[in-house]
Amino acid sequence: MSESKIAKLHQGLADKEFSCKELTEKYIDAIEKDNEALNAYVTVTPETALVAAEKVDKKIAAGEKIGLLEGIPMTLKDNISTDGIRTTCCSKILEDYTPIYDATVWDILKKQNAVLLGKTNMDEFAMGSSCENSYFGGAKNPHNTGHVAGGSSGGVASAVGGNIAAYGLGSDTGGSIRQPASFCGIVGMKPTYGAVSRYGLIAYASSLDQIGPITTSVEDCAMVFDAIAQYDKMDSTSQGRKGAAACNTLKNDIKGMKIGIAKEYFEGIRDDVRKSVEQAIDVYRSLGAEIVEFDLPSLKYALPVYYIIACAEASSNLGRYDGIRYGYKAENYKDVNDMIKKTRSTGFGAEVKKRILLGTYVLSSGYYDAYYKKAQNLRGKIVQEFRNVFSGCDVVLAPTVPMTAFENGHAVSDPVETYQTDICTVPVNICGLPAVSVPCGFDDKGLPIGMQLIGNSFAEAKILNAAWQYENAANQFRAADFGVKL
Amino acid sequence: MVTKEEIMKIAILSKLSVGDDEIDQLTEDMSEIISFADTINNAADVESDFDNINNLSNVLRDDEVVPSLDREKILRNAKDSDEGCFMVKNIMK
Numbered sequence: 001m002s003e004s005k006i007a008k009l010h011q012g013l014a015d016k017e018f019s020c021k022e023l024t025e026k027y028i029d030a031i032e033k034d035n036e037a038l039n040a041y042v043t044v045t046p047e048t049a050l051v052a053a054e055k056v057d058k059k060i061a062a063g064e065k066i067g068l069l070e071g072i073p074m075t076l077k078d079n080i081s082t083d084g085i086r087t088t089c090c091s092k093i094l095e096d097y098t099p100i101y102d103a104t105v106w107d108i109l110k111k112q113n114a115v116l117l118g119k120t121n122m123d124e125f126a127m128g129s130s131c132e133n134s135y136f137g138g139a140k141n142p143h144n145t146g147h148v149a150g151g152s153s154g155g156v157a158s159a160v161g162g163n164i165a166a167y168g169l170g171s172d173t174g175g176s177i178r179q180p181a182s183f184c185g186i187v188g189m190k191p192t193y194g195a196v197s198r199y200g201l202i203a204y205a206s207s208l209d210q211i212g213p214i215t216t217s218v219e220d221c222a223m224v225f226d227a228i229a230q231y232d233k234m235d236s237t238s239q240g241r242k243g244a245a246a247c248n249t250l251k252n253d254i255k256g257m258k259i260g261i262a263k264e265y266f267e268g269i270r271d272d273v274r275k276s277v278e279q280a281i282d283v284y285r286s287l288g289a290e291i292v293e294f295d296l297p298s299l300k301y302a303l304p305v306y307y308i309i310a311c312a313e314a315s316s317n318l319g320r321y322d323g324i325r326y327g328y329k330a331e332n333y334k335d336v337n338d339m340i341k342k343t344r345s346t347g348f349g350a351e352v353k354k355r356i357l358l359g360t361y362v363l364s365s366g367y368y369d370a371y372y373k374k375a376q377n378l379r380g381k382i383v384q385e386f387r388n389v390f391s392g393c394d395v396v397l398a399p400t401v402p403m404t405a406f407e408n409g410h411a412v413s414d415p416v417e418t419y420q421t422d423i424c425t426v427p428v429n430i431c432g433l434p435a436v437s438v439p440c441g442f443d444d445k446g447l448p449i450g451m452q453l454i455g456n457s458f459a460e461a462k463i464l465n466a467a468w469q470y471e472n473a474a475n476q477f478r479a480a481d482f483g484v485k486l
Numbered sequence: 487m488v489t490k491e492e493i494m495k496i497a498i499l500s501k502l503s504v505g506d507d508e509i510d511q512l513t514e515d516m517s518e519i520i521s522f523a524d525t526i527n528n529a530a531d532v533e534s535d536f537d538n539i540n541n542l543s544n545v546l547r548d549d550e551v552v553p554s555l556d557r558e559k560i561l562r563n564a565k566d567s568d569e570g571c572f573m574v575k576n577i578m579k
Contacts, residue, residue, distance in 0.1 A: 100559040129566045200507050233547070274533060306525045315500060322501075326563035336574045337501075353502055354512065360496045361488070374526050381532045414516045416522045 002472040004219035005166055006072055006260045009484060013060060013071050020056040020071040022117050024049050027073040028482045031117060031164045037145050038482065040158035040165075042078055042136045043086055044118035049073065052115045059113075068223055070113045075165040077153050078119040079126055080211065080321050081200035082106055085116075086197065090134040091124045093328045093347030103200025104232045105169055105211050112227065117165055119157025124349045125318065126176055126204045128152050129421050130406060133351045138408065141449055142184055142480035150180030156214045157184040163483025167224055171201055173208045174306050175401075175425025178437035181214050182400035182450025184441045185478060187221045187467070188214045192458045193432030195240040196225075197232030205313035208306075208429040213322070216477060218468040221436060222246040224286040225460055233251050242458035249461050254469045255288035260393035264299040265424055269402045276441030276449040277399045283474045284397070289466075292393045298382045299427060305382065306426035307419060308362050308375040314352075315359025320391035354415075383431045390456040395466050399424050400437040434460045438467045439476040448476075488516045 012018050028046045035041050054073035056172060076082065079089045081099035088094045102110065123133035131154025132138035139154035141147040142162035149158035153170030156177075161166050161184030168302075172190035181188025189212045196211045203209060213224035226247055231240030261281065266274055323329035323343030330342035332424040348356070362371035389396060401421060428435040435454040442448055455463040471477070479485075490513050497504045504512060557570055566573035 069527065097563060100555060100562070236544070298529065301526050301529055304526045307519070308523055308526070320502075324564065324574055329565040333575075336577055341501050341503050341574065344501055348502075350508075353504075354515060356500050357493065357496055357512070358516065360500045361492070361516070361520070364496060364499065370527060371523060374529075374531075377532060378526055378529055381529075384532075389528070413516075416518050419519070419522075469528075 002217055002219060002468060002475055004223070005216050005486065006220045006223055009072055009166060009398055010066070010068050011233050013056070014066060016060065016138050020053040020060070020115070021050065022072070024053040024073055025116055026484050027164060034162060034164055034482045037094050038140050038142060038158045038162045038164065039088035039137055040139045040149070040155045040162060041075070041118040042088060042090060042121050042155065045085055045116055048085065048329070049115045049117050052113050054055060056113050056115075063457070067112050069109060069227055071115060072166050073115040074109070075117050075120045075156055075159050075168040076106060077122050077156050077168070077170045079122060079171055079202040080106055080169060081202065082116070082119065085119065087119065087202070088135070089125050090122045090136055091348065091352070092135050093343070095328060097136065097327050099200070100264065101200065104197035105228045105232060106200065106317060108228055108230060120159050120168060123152035123154070123351070125202070125314070125352050126152040126171055126173055127314070127351050129175070129179060129356055129418060131155065131180070132409070133349055137182050140408070141405045141447070142482050144405070144445065147407055147447060150183035150405060152176040154180045157181050157186060157188065157484050160184070160214050160216060161186045161480055163479065163485070167220055169211055169224070169228070171211050171213050172429065173204050174310060174429050175422050177212050177214060178400050178425050178435060178450070179422070181437045182439070183405040183448065185218050185448030185476070185480070186214060186414065187218055187436065187438055188212065189221050189225060189436040189460070189464070190428060190434060191225060191229060191460055192434045194237050195229045195241055195434070195458065195460065197230065197235040197238045199232055199234035203317040205310040206317060207313060208310060208415055210429075218436070218438060218464055218471045219247075219250060222250050222464045222468070225464070229460070237470070241460070243461060245463040246464045249465050252465050253288075254466055257289045257466060258393040259284050259289045259466070260292050260294055260389055260396040262294055262299065262389070262396065262398070263297040264296045265398035269399050272443050273399050273404070273449050277397070277451045280420055280440045280451050280470060281397065283470055287469055287473060294389055294392065295391065296385050298378065298385055301462060302382055302430055303419065303423050304415060304428040305375045306422070306430055307358070309379065309403045309430070311355045312363050312372050313359070315363065316355045318352070324346070351439050379430050382427060385431060386427070387432045395459075395463050396454040398452055398454065400452045401425070404443045404445070404447035404449060428454055433457060434463060436463050436467050438471060441476055442478075488520050499577060
C-alpha cells in the first residue's frame with residue numbers, strides 16, 4: 001500500500017487534529033534532537049518556519065480552505081537561493097553569502113505558505129556522490145549512520161528519510177536527487193530539462209541541472225512536482241509542465257503499458273541490486289505491463305560524456321567566484337589578480353578545484369575537439385538512441401545506483417571508481433529526460449535499494465503513474481528510526 | 487597522460503594556484519580521469535552534432551525597461567564597497 005505523508009498532514013491540519021504551529025514545533029524539536037547524528041541541516045530556520053505556521057493557523061481558524069502544501073514543514077537544498085537566508089552551496093567560498101532574492105521554486109512554495117525548516121547539506125557545489133565533499137561534513141544515512149546519505153543532495157534525502165522534513169527540493173545534474181533518494185530508501189525525481197525553473201539555483205552545469213522533489217511516497221512526489229513545474233520568464237530554458245497534472249493520472253491502470261529494459265543498464269550492477277530490480281520487473285508483469293527488451297549501445301559512453309560536459313560547464317559557471325561581489329575574499333594579496341587566485345584557491349574544496357581544472361583542460365586549445373566537441377557529438381547520439389527507445393515503449397526501468405550506500409569515508413579513494421557510481425543516473429541528464437527513483441528492496445545490511453523509471457521528455461505523469469502502481473503493489477518504503485513519528 | 491606542466495598551465499587559466507603538496511596527487515587523478523575520458527574516442531563520429539535537448543528554441547521578449555535588483559542590497563554581500571561601487575585594489579598605476 002502506498003501512503004501520502006503530505007495528504008495525511010494536510011488532512012490533520014484541515015481537520016484541526018493539530019495546529020500548524022504544533023506540527024512545526026514537532027519538526028523543529030526533532031531537528032534539534034536528530035540533526036547531530038544525521039548532519040542533514042546546515043542552517044535551521046525555526047523563526048521563518050513559525051511565522052509561516054502562524055499564517056496557516058490564522059487561515060484555518062478563519063475557516064479558510066488551505067492548499068495541499070500549505071503548512072507542510074519542508075526543506076531546500078543549500079544551492080537554492082532564499083532571500084535573507086544564507087545559501088552556502090556547502091562551500092567555504094559562499095559560507096556567509098545571503099541571497100537578496102528567492103529562487104522561483106521557493107517563491108512558488110512560499111506563496112503557498114510552505115514551512116521552511118532550514119537548508120540542507122550537499123556536496124560542495126553539488127559535485128559528488130556521497131555528500132562528503134561538503135564544507136560542513138557529510139550527511140548521514142538515516143537507515144545506518146555509519147553510511148553516507150549519498151549525494152549530492154544528501155542533506156535533503158537524510159532529512160526526508162530521517163523524518164526531520166516532510167519533503168524537500170534537491171537538484172540533479174548527474175543523479176544528485178535520485179542517488180541519495182535511492183540510498184535513503186525514499187522517492188526522488190529529476191524532471192525533464194525545462195519543466196521546473198532554475199532561476200535562483202546556483203549553477204553547476206547548466207545544460208544538465210534540474211530541480212526536483214525528494215519525498216517519502218510517489219504521491220507526494222507528484223504533488224510537489226505539480227506545484228513547482230511552472231513556466232518562468234526568469235529562466236530562458238523554462239517550459240513548465242506539459243499536459244495535465246501528474247496527480248490526475250497517478251493511480252491509472254497500467255495494463256498494457258510497455259516497460260523497456262536495456263541490458264546495458266545491468267552491466268556491473270551488484271547482484272542484490274540486480275535481483276531487487278528484477279523482482280520489481282516481475283511485479284510489473286503481474287500488474288499487466290508488457291516488458292520490452294532493447295539495446296542502448298552508446299550508453300557505455302554516457303559517463304565520460306557526462307564528466308567532460310559537466311566539468312566544462314562548471315569551469316565556466318564557477319568563474320564568477322572572484323571575491324569581489326560576494327562570498328569569501330582572501331586577505332593579504334599583492335594585486336587584484338593575486339586576490340582572485342588566492343580567494344579561489346582557498347575558497348574552493350579539492351573536488352571543485354579538480355573539476356574546474358578538468359573542465360578548463362577539455363576546453364583548452366588542442367584538446368577541445370578530442371574531448372568537448374566529441375562528447376557533444378556523442379551526446380547527440382545518446383539522445384537519438386533514447387528517442388528510438390521511446391518509439392517502442394512508455395517507460396524505461398533501470399537500477400538507480402549499482403550498489404547501496406557506501407560506508408562513511410569510503411567513497412573518495414579512487415576518482416574514476418567514485419565517478420562510476422553515477423553510471424545509471426547520468427544518461428537522463430545528458431538527454432534531458434525525466435526519471436524517478438523508487439525504493440525496491442534492501443540489502444543484507446538493511447540498506448535501501450532503488451530503481452528508476454525513465455520517461456520521454458515531459459512524460460512525468462507517465463513515470464509517476466508507473467511508480468505509484470509499483471509502490472501500491474509492493475511498497476518497499478520503511479520509516480527510519482529518526483525524527484517525527486506520525 | 488596529463489603532465490605537471492599542463493596542470494600548472496590550466497591552473498593559470500582557471501585562476502587557481504596548485505600547491506607543491508597538491509600537484510603530485512592532482513596529476514595522478516587527472517591522468518586517470520583523462521584516460522577514462524579518452525574512451526569516447528573509441529566511438530565512431532556521428533553526423534548530427536548535438537545542438538539542443540528538448541527541441542528548445544530561443545524565447546525572445548520585447549526589450550522593456552523593468553526594475554532590477556536594488557544596488558544597496560547587492561552591495562551588502564561585497565566585502566569592500568564604496569559609493570555604490572565594488573572596491574578592488576588599484577588596477578592601473
